[in-house]
Amino acid sequence: MKNLILIFSLIVMFLGINGTTANAQTPSQIFDEICTKAASSNTTGYEIVAAFNASTIRKNSTYTYSHTGHGASSLYPSGSNKLVATVDVAFSDRSYFQGAKDRTTIEIYKVGSTVRAKLILNRWGNTVVNLSNVKLEKKQFGYFLTGEKTDGRSNVKYTIAMFSSMLN
Numbered sequence: 645m646k647n648l649i650l651i652f653s654l655i656v657m658f659l660g661i662n663g664t665t666a667n668a669q670t671p672s673q674i675f676d677e678i679c680t681k682a683a684s685s686n687t688t689g690y691e692i693v694a695a696f697n698a699s700t701i702r703k704n705s706t707y708t709y710s711h712t713g714h715g716a717s718s719l720y721p722s723g724s725n726k727l728v729a730t731v732d733v734a735f736s737d738r739s740y741f742q743g744a745k746d747r748t749t750i751e752i753y754k755v756g757s758t759v760r761a762k763l764i765l766n767r768w769g770n771t772v773v774n775l776s777n778v779k780l781e782k783k784q785f786g787y788f789l790t791g792e793k794t795d796g797r798s799n800v801k802y803t804i805a806m807f808s809s810m811l812n
Contacts, residue, residue, distance in 0.1 A: 669782060674759075674782045675754055677782070678727060678806060679725075679727060681808065682720060690809060692718065692808060693716055693717070693718060693719065693807055693808075694718070695714070696731045697714045697803045698712065698714070699712050699801050700800045713733045713734065713735045714734060715732050716731065717729045717730055719806060726754075730748070731748050731749075746767050747767050750804060752780075752804070761791050761804070775793060776794075777792050778791040787807070789803070
């Protein structure tokens with residue numbers, strides 16, 4: 645009897661850990677949902693806001709340090725498979741967010757059923773940063789997109805929180 649209970653417990657635990665729900669959405673479906681909400685902002689009185697955060701660990705010739713950047717803007721549809729926001733980003737290492745801001749265009753888009761994201765650093769010669777390891781999730785009050793960039797000088801983790809807000 646103990647063995648039967650143990651086997652049953654293991655099966656239930658396995659199903660709980662590995663099971664998926666019928667209502668789970670793929671990142672592609674979540675992206676389509678956000679696009680629909682963004683496109684209907686004129687009729688619903690709500691807009692989709694993209695709150696942008698970047699956490700950087702950088703190494704120069706002398707030491708390793710970290711800084712963060714943040715900003716927020718409205719997110720708009722651009723065509724059928726792209727969302728765009730232009731954000732003025734403030735940085736912690738520029739007079740603790742009071743220094744010059746950078747303008748960054750965020751593009752979230754689909755290629756087939758894969759959600760991708762890139763940043764265009766408008767005040768850095770429109771440098772394009774394609775994010776890797778992009779993940780899009782739906783949460784109770786909105787959506788999160790995360791991605792990262794790594795090069796020889798820095799590691800950056802980006803988070804874009806997207807949520808509905810009443811139009812002013």
